[in-house]
Amino acid sequence: MEHMGDSRDVTYPDVTFAIIAGGQGRRLSGVPKGLLEVEGRTVLARQLSLAPRFGEVVLVANTPEPYAPYGLRTVADTVRDKGAPGGVHAALSASRTPWVVTVACDMPFVSWEALRVLLAARGDDVDAVCFESSGRVEPLLAVYRSALARVWLATLSEDPSLRQLLSRFRARVLPESALRAVDPSLRSLVNVNTPEDLAAQGGRLPRGW
Numbered sequence: 001m002e003h004m005g006d007s008r009d010v011t012y013p014d015v016t017f018a019i020i021a022g023g024q025g026r027r028l029s030g031v032p033k034g035l036l037e038v039e040g041r042t043v044l045a046r047q048l049s050l051a052p053r054f055g056e057v058v059l060v061a062n063t064p065e066p067y068a069p070y071g072l073r074t075v076a077d078t079v080r081d082k083g084a085p086g087g088v089h090a091a092l093s094a095s096r097t098p099w100v101v102t103v104a105c106d107m108p109f110v111s112w113e114a115l116r117v118l119l120a121a122r123g124d125d126v127d128a129v130c131f132e133s134s135g136r137v138e139p140l141l142a143v144y145r146s147a148l149a150r151v152w153l154a155t156l157s158e159d160p161s162l163r164q165l166l167s168r169f170r171a172r173v174l175p176e177s178a179l180r181a182v183d184p185s186l187r188s189l190v191n192v193n194t195p196e197d198l199a200a201q202g203g204r205l206p207r208g209w
């Protein structure tokens, strides 16, 4: 796979780019959502075009086989059956850098500019950064301090949602206008959960699925 390209232009050596892909995709018949094709490329390939800017890349997947051709460092959830919070925990604990940027594997249009806005909002007094849109925070397009892993693990037994977890940390929630400034249609936040979502984006199931 050519996703990493030959020339790496690492802008954020202190950040791991983590793709969270451990869900079951039940609303799409169990398809590995990172392999959905949108505008001629898989979602994973689209996201990986951003990866060379980061110090490390990790894929969090509990069924890694479909993603094997991409040759990524892959980890499974350290605690199973905790949903996306378990996936983010795996990313934080696998990280060898101080920060992690997470993207859900069903977000085809995450832009470099959106990530740059999130990363610029980090600070000594901040553990996490995400956007709010239509009154909801989006915790799967976000930046987290890797050191949260320990306390994050301790709270997983309570089965918190990602939004509940965010409220426990020093999270900086950026207004929708901050994203709109670089992504006017908020495409970075689009995620594909259902056949209708896929059709709306002009996407298709992986070949042979």
Ligand SMILES: Nc1nc2c(ncn2[C@@H]2O[C@H](COP(=O)(O)OP(=O)(O)OP(=O)(O)O)[C@@H](O)[C@H]2O)c(=O)[nH]1
Residues within 6 Å of the ligand: 020, 021, 022, 023, 024, 025, 026, 027, 028, 033, 060, 061, 062, 077, 080, 081, 082, 083, 084, 086, 087, 088, 090, 103, 104, 105, 106, 140, 193
């Ligand atoms: N690592 C990990 N990722 C998860 C888990 N559950 C969901 N995700 C990821 O979190 C993101 C949002 O997932 P959802 O759309 O809520 O759930 P899903 O399992 O992908 O899909 P449904 O089964 O249709 O709800 C996707 O990137 C999923 O791959 C999990 O248990 N572990």
